[in-house]
Structure formats: C-alpha cells, structure tokens
Amino acid sequence: MANRSSRGSSAPTLKDLARLAGVSPITASRALHRPELVAEATRLRVAQAAEQSGYVPNSLAGGLASRQTRLVVAIVPSVGHSLFSDMLDALITALAAQRYETTLGISHYDPQHEERWLAVMLSRRPDGVVLTGTEHTARTRRLLLNADIPIVELWDYTPHPLDVAIGFSxxxxxxxxxxxxxxxxxxxxxxxxxxxxxxxxxxxxxxxxxxxxxxxxxxxxxxxxxxxxxxxxxxxxxxxxxxxxxxxxxxxxxxxxxxxxxxxxxxxxxxxxxxxxxxxxxxxxxxxxxxxxxxxxxxDGAHIGRLGAEALIARMSGGAVIPAQDIGFKVVARASTLRDARPPSA
Missing domain, CATH: 3.40.50.2300 (Response regulator)
Known part of the structure; x- marks a missing residue:
C-alpha cells in the first residue's frame, strides 16, 4: 500500500457495491442487513462483491454529523506479555488525553483473526487504526486501503509501512x-x-x-x-x-x-x-x-506506545506522513550469561 498524506473518500460506497453486484442499492442493503428478504443467489452475489471490493457496512450511518468518531481501533497479539501491555497502556493513555476512545482487539498471533476482527470494527468508522506488527493478510491490506484512514503499525520496523511504522528490527x-x-x-x-x-x-x-x-x-x-x-x-x-x-x-x-x-x-x-x-x-x-x-x-514497549499515539494523533489531525521510526533495543548483560561475572568487551 502506498503512503498517504491525507484522508480521502476512496472507500467503496453502497452504490459502488450495488453496481458491482448488478443490483439496486436497496437490494444490496437488504442483502447485507436483512438477507432473509432476498434470494440466496442475490445474497451470495452481493457478498462476493463486498469481498472483492473491500466494502464495509457503516453501522453508524445516519447517526454522525461528521466523519469523526473519535474512536481508535487497536489490535495486539496478546495482553499476557508485559511488553504488549506496557505498549498498549501508554498508547491508550496518550490517546485518551486527546479525547480519543480506544477499542481493543486481540489477534492471538493469527493474521486471519486480525482480519476478521478488523472487518467488524471498521464498520464503526474509526478515525484511526493501530496494528501490532507488519504482517497482514491481503484482505486486511485491502480493507485498510479502502477505509482510507491513518494507520500506525507498532513493534516491528519496516521502511515500507502501510502508513506509519514505529518499532525495531x-x-x-x-x-x-x-x-x-x-x-x-x-x-x-x-x-x-x-x-x-x-x-x-x-x-x-x-x-x-x-x-x-x-x-x-x-x-x-x-x-x-x-x-x-x-x-x-x-x-x-x-x-x-x-x-x-x-x-x-x-x-x-x-x-x-x-x-x-x-x-x-x-x-x-x-x-x-x-x-x-x-x-x-x-x-x-x-x-x-x-x-x-x-x-x-x-x-521499551511504553516508548513505542507513546510514539505511536503521537504519530496517530498527528495523522488524524491531517498531518503529513511521518517517516518510519526504528527505536532499537539493548542487550542487557546479567549473571545468567556472564561466566566471568563481568560484561564482555564490545
């Protein structure tokens, strides 16, 4: 996915979906929300068009005065490891200070699970997405491209992120x-x-x-x-x-x-x-x-979380894409590897 300098309106609409499926917008909406009212063949055709286009139903349609929801979606592999929990705590705290609410998902180290959860949460039209790592399914990438919202990938460094990446090699x-x-x-x-x-x-x-x-x-x-x-x-x-x-x-x-x-x-x-x-x-x-x-x-998981929140807030405010950041790591030498009880020379 190419880097994006601003938010746009490229997400496929219900009319786009209907055109691709060869049905009216009303029929497409019924197939998505009241499938019992349409023929099975029609429902399948609309479902296939949604899969092909990356269309996500807007569960908040009609209830928003603007595109902003002040909602951020964050996905981590686990909260059982303190590194991820430290990162997440710092991220959520910094976002909350700017009046953003964070909805959390757990991927269980499974890209398919990340994809399914993200597809559901994008229907709430979040203002931004935080992902852990840089490995995602093709459909996840397509969903994010069509959503056209700021994305921050934390934990892993890559010079070619979806939008912004902050982590280490x-x-x-x-x-x-x-x-x-x-x-x-x-x-x-x-x-x-x-x-x-x-x-x-x-x-x-x-x-x-x-x-x-x-x-x-x-x-x-x-x-x-x-x-x-x-x-x-x-x-x-x-x-x-x-x-x-x-x-x-x-x-x-x-x-x-x-x-x-x-x-x-x-x-x-x-x-x-x-x-x-x-x-x-x-x-x-x-x-x-x-x-x-x-x-x-x-x-430093907390540092990654804070930097991630700062980058996402800047992007959600219309700021330019921030270069990927490699925060590095440090080998801490203690007694479990020091046979001679002193750190080895560099």
Missing part, C-alpha cells in the same frame, strides 16, 4: 543476541522459541549471525504460541537436551520462557551460567530478580 535483535552469547564464550548456543512470526524473524537473525561467525548451526526447539504457558521452559529445555546435548546456551523468545528454563536447569543440576547460558527477550519486571539475574534483550 526483529532480525537485528536476534543477531545481537547471538553476538552477546558468542562474546560470553558460548560456542553452541541454541534457540528456544514460539512459532509466532516475530520470534521466527529473531531466530533468522540469530542463525545469520552464527553463520557469519562460522559457528555450528544452532539447534532450535519450536512450540506453538497457543500452548499453555505453564511448563514451557521445562519442556523446551528437555527437548533441547534430547536433541542437542552439547548446547551450551539458549536464546529464549520471552523472559517468561527463560525463567522457566532457569528453574528447570536448577532442578536438573545444570549450572547457570557455566554449563548453560540463558538469554531472554523483553526485560520484563522480574528479569533482574531471577536467580541468577536474567540477561535479556530490552525493548
């Missing part, structure tokens, strides 16, 4: 994670991760860095993001030891997973960090209080 974070473990003296680091696309891209960066260092290809243990949180660290570490007994460090896709690994390593009598280095992702609130303190990749 997942691949670079993975590359930095490998380099930290390598600098700490680990020569067979492995990856423990969920199957969501962001963790996958961090793993790709990790693998590239390993290849650049001429290191053995890191082993990976991948589990469904939908699997229960309880026992993930235990099960992932057991699977790794069964597959790659000589792995001497792990890069985990979240701090929660890393803390589970720490607990299970202790139960197995594996010394951390001497026998096994453990690196998390997120720098969540308990990372520094783990035993040993957890090394991790820090991302």
């Amino acid at each position: 997942q691949e670079d974070a993975g590359r930095a994670a490998f380099r930290h473990l390598w600098a700490c003296g680990y020569r067979r680091p492995a990856i423990l991760r969920s199957d969501d696309s962001r963790a996958q891209r961090r793993a790709q960066g990790f693998l590239r860095a390993a290849a650049e260092a001429d290191a053995p290809e890191p082993a990976q243990v991948v589990f469904p993001e939908s699997s229960p949180q309880a026992g993930r660290g235990r099960d992932a570490l057991d699977a790794l030891l069964a597959r790659a007994r000589d792995a001497d460090a792990v890069f985990c896709s979240s701090d929660a997973l890393a803390q589970g690994v720490l607990a299970h390593a202790h139960a197995l009598g594996l010394s951390v960090p001497r026998r096994l280095g453990v690196l998390g992702f997120g720098d969540q609130v308990l990372a520094a209080d783990s035993i040993p303190a957890l090394s991790t990749v820090r991302v």
Whole structure:
C-alpha cells in the first residue's frame, strides 16, 4: 500500500457495491442487513462483491454529523506479555488525553483473526487504526486501503509501512543476541522459541549471525504460541537436551520462557551460567530478580506506545506522513550469561 498524506473518500460506497453486484442499492442493503428478504443467489452475489471490493457496512450511518468518531481501533497479539501491555497502556493513555476512545482487539498471533476482527470494527468508522506488527493478510491490506484512514503499525520496523511504522528490527535483535552469547564464550548456543512470526524473524537473525561467525548451526526447539504457558521452559529445555546435548546456551523468545528454563536447569543440576547460558527477550519486571539475574534483550514497549499515539494523533489531525521510526533495543548483560561475572568487551 502506498503512503498517504491525507484522508480521502476512496472507500467503496453502497452504490459502488450495488453496481458491482448488478443490483439496486436497496437490494444490496437488504442483502447485507436483512438477507432473509432476498434470494440466496442475490445474497451470495452481493457478498462476493463486498469481498472483492473491500466494502464495509457503516453501522453508524445516519447517526454522525461528521466523519469523526473519535474512536481508535487497536489490535495486539496478546495482553499476557508485559511488553504488549506496557505498549498498549501508554498508547491508550496518550490517546485518551486527546479525547480519543480506544477499542481493543486481540489477534492471538493469527493474521486471519486480525482480519476478521478488523472487518467488524471498521464498520464503526474509526478515525484511526493501530496494528501490532507488519504482517497482514491481503484482505486486511485491502480493507485498510479502502477505509482510507491513518494507520500506525507498532513493534516491528519496516521502511515500507502501510502508513506509519514505529518499532525495531526483529532480525537485528536476534543477531545481537547471538553476538552477546558468542562474546560470553558460548560456542553452541541454541534457540528456544514460539512459532509466532516475530520470534521466527529473531531466530533468522540469530542463525545469520552464527553463520557469519562460522559457528555450528544452532539447534532450535519450536512450540506453538497457543500452548499453555505453564511448563514451557521445562519442556523446551528437555527437548533441547534430547536433541542437542552439547548446547551450551539458549536464546529464549520471552523472559517468561527463560525463567522457566532457569528453574528447570536448577532442578536438573545444570549450572547457570557455566554449563548453560540463558538469554531472554523483553526485560520484563522480574528479569533482574531471577536467580541468577536474567540477561535479556530490552525493548521499551511504553516508548513505542507513546510514539505511536503521537504519530496517530498527528495523522488524524491531517498531518503529513511521518517517516518510519526504528527505536532499537539493548542487550542487557546479567549473571545468567556472564561466566566471568563481568560484561564482555564490545
């Protein structure tokens, strides 16, 4: 989708839908809102035209004095991770300060679920949309193009956003994670991760860095993001030891997973960090209080949320497109990877 400098009126209308379906606007409206009043063939023809054009019924039609609803739609993968909740809290707080209400949707890391939820919420004619990440279905992109409203994608950085993107490079974070473990003296680091696309891209960066260092290809243990949180660290570490007994460090896709690994390593009598280095992702609130303190990749979720709100408010006020922003990340070295009890040299 090309960047847009202002809001327009390119969204398909009921008349456009009717013309595409070959029916009158009244028949098209009935097919959408009172399908029992039209023939099944007509209903299907209108539904196909709506799918093809990206038409979204306006549930607020006739009830608005202007296009502005002061409603923002925000979609996040989960509120179970503090990084997303920190980002969301900062976003909603900043929007509320400018009298915007936020309706929240949870995608559960599923682009199809994001698509379905967005299609429903666009019928309320929000003034703006906030998405988490940059990977969306073709229909989601078409719906957003036709809605022609400001869009902010948070968490992932891309130089080619739908409208505005604020985040960081997942691949670079993975590359930095490998380099930290390598600098700490680990020569067979492995990856423990969920199957969501962001963790996958961090793993790709990790693998590239390993290849650049001429290191053995890191082993990976991948589990469904939908699997229960309880026992993930235990099960992932057991699977790794069964597959790659000589792995001497792990890069985990979240701090929660890393803390589970720490607990299970202790139960197995594996010394951390001497026998096994453990690196998390997120720098969540308990990372520094783990035993040993957890090394991790820090991302400032609240900062992303605040910047996202500022960018969206500017765009909803008619401002020009803001360049994509890469806020970066930081590898925080703590005891779980420091064999010699001091940070490695840069």
